[in-house]
Amino acid sequence: MGANRASPTAVIDGDGDENENEDVLLLYPIPTSQNTGNCPNDAISVEQYDDDRDLQLAIMASLAPQTRRKRRFIDLDDVVSPPSSSTSRNPSKGSAIREPGRSSNSKPDPTPFTCEICFDVKPQIESFKIVGCSHSYCSDCMIKYVASKLQENVTKIRCPVSGCEGVLEPEHCRTILPSEVFNRWGSALCEAVILAAEKFYCPFKDCSALMIDDGGERDAITQSECLNCRRLFCARCKVPWHSEIGCEEFQKLNKDEREREDIMLMQLAKKNRWMRCPKCKFYVERKEGCLYMLCSSI
Structure with missing residues (x-):
């Protein structure tokens, strides 16, 4: 029973396979007095145990800065680059490069066109196509064109190009026409029936x-x-x-004599027996003398 008594030491698991971040401490035996505590007559006192324990903690504290963590080193040459995405673009192949502020689904503006009425270059969004026609016009010109044809009492409106068979339909033009022009066109079609x-x-x-x-x-x-x-x-x-004159007498009047004031004058002349010169149409009144009269305008 004379074996030396080893002081107790704390052991920390350093298995790197389960936890790579665990600290690994080097174990050092703490020296103790020989032949102490081997028999009841040579028991270790409490004070001696406390001193040994304090010494052990001090040694462990001094070794703490020397602890090392297991590190995993990665060789960058062994890393394989991930395959390029199908959506990535290669500028060297002439494909479009995504620009900031532009949607990936946005399309470039289509080619502008020239209106065949005003001959201005307009974007395609302002173009208007006539059914059965290949000519291109801008919406503003078509609005003015339809309005002018309605002023001429034309209800079947064709393409402005002479000889073209294209015909404008009211429903097809409804999206560009102002409401008053569209309603006027509808009324004109009803009247044409x-x-x-x-x-x-x-x-x-x-x-x-x-x-x-x-x-x-x-x-x-x-x-x-x-x-x-x-x-x-x-x-x-x-x-x-015309309450003052009958229809037969009214229709004998010239068109410039059919106003209400003209008819009132005729009624007044008839009442006063004024006579009218058959040439200059002026009214004259005979005061005295024979019936023969000479017009002063001759």
């Missing part, structure tokens, strides 16, 4: 509503009312109502 002999417009210039002549009752009914402005007009003469 009615025969020219069966339609007329309100004779009052500030109304001009479209009306249909029944034809059968033309001679029977003369006084009518416009359904739009509610004013009276002559359905036979197609003029504002």
